[in-house]
Amino acid sequence: MDLSDLTIFRAVVREGGITRAAEHLNRVQSNVTTRIRQLEEDLQVPLFIREGKRLHLAPAGKILLGYADRLLALAEEAQSAIRDPHPRGVFRLGSMESTAAVRLPALLSEYGARYPKVQLELRTGTPTELSTSLLNGELDAALVAEPVAEARFESLPAFVEKTIIVTGADFPDINLDDGVPKTMLVFENGCPHRRLLEAWYASRGDMPERIVELTSYHAMLGCVIAGMGAALLPESVLCTFPEAKRLVRHPLPEGMNRLKTFLIWRKDATSPNVEALADIIAKDPQNSLAEAS
Template identity: 30%
Template sequence: MDALKLSQLQFFVAVLEEGSVVGASRRMNCVASNVTARLKELEQLLGQELFLREKGRLVITPAARLFYREAKPVVLNAARLLHLFEADAPRGILTVGALDVALRRFLPERLPAFATAYPGVELTLLMRPSYTLERMLADGDLDLALTDGPIQHPLLNSRFAFAESLSLVVPSHITAIKEINWPTTTVFLFNTDCFYRSCFERWLKKRGIETPVIQTIESYDALHACVAAGLGVSCFPDSMTSPQDCDDLNGVRFLKPDDLASAPVYFVWRRDSVCAPAIHFVEHFAQHE
């Protein structure tokens, strides 16, 4: 069976709404014989008589009434699709992946204004670790990512978003780094695909600090609890702390070594397939730094 054509549906709907082939031909800006031909094609495809032809006029059949009910929304939606991207503001479904730190403060503080300014953009927001975000971008599974950078990759471009400060998290009875007995201290960190873990490991190496073990715990709440219990130390991005933490409550203290560098977070996208919604997303957030 041949596929239905949109033009056949448009001619059919026009005939029913105008009440005649002549009226439909005026609406469709064509000759009446063209309308008649499309109707006959449609009837042959459907295997149904849509009109009874009596003395030069068309009588609508029950089958035609049913078919009109189904065909009308298709014709309306097709007309709407033609104008879907004509608005000045961008439209589309934008898929963005982000580090947990970007989802904690940076994005929540700015997303409402973006959604208000660009109502035609439907946002899908995913939380993933940095190495996963880079892979998903390279595979085309994301339009945009907020991850550590700058990215050095032949397929990707990046732009600075914000800087994330890091803190050494210790039990509250420790007031200075020199009080830590590193050879007997356990370090609790996220998995090896966490950018902040690699930053802290570089800091340890730069200082010549050797620790007996690094335990992997992928939960800031659990990390906090282990440190508060006096089991070891950790490293937190400041976005993952609360005001209560900064007051040295809840059993932990946050130390700020001068040589523990901040970690920059970047917008990252594919060079060959950046879309208009992604461009507006980056520009909007850059204006609200």
């Protein structure tokens, strides 16, 4: 049983017989008759009660007609959705946690206002995790830090984050050779800010004695205030932290003090939903690279 079988079956019911159905469908009568008999054989039940040349719906035919109407309507809806150039349906977006906390509220609010037929779903993770999810078809687009695998993804520059190291107020000046923090507060492997912090240690010819992995920036910053160690993160995150005044900000050297974020999607899987988000990012100066230049 396929959609064409259901189309023929419904036409026979609506037109009141094989002859009119064949005319309506622009088919020969024998073809319509054969397809109806094949459908009955596939379902192993009679769909019509035959009285001479007249056909009446059998009980099984009445049941099938309801399903046929729903299935054919759903098929028409699917075709319309595929051909519709306007954003609609579920949009599965991935993001790094820092981007989700600081950049996405205003961005997604605008997106939702412009495209109310889109149902947004958000997943956070590291750039590696998000890229893998994109390739597996689990996400439609993601906001990740550089570098981007250009061979696999289309990309659009979205933000430039100023990166800093933060410590508690009583921590020694880490610009001095003897002030390197011995404890790093980090996210799991794959976090771009962890990678930058490790590069900063390496540039000073040092390495941490202890690494503490945490799962949120606010937890990390709370531990920083408590004197547990240092953390590297986008400076924009501090605006969401109520105790930011108790933190000391330490600038990073050129080459380590900026981190670009890109909107990426699979090269073979663009969609109106992704294109709409890319358009907002590209045209809104508050969501563009110009903000941090």
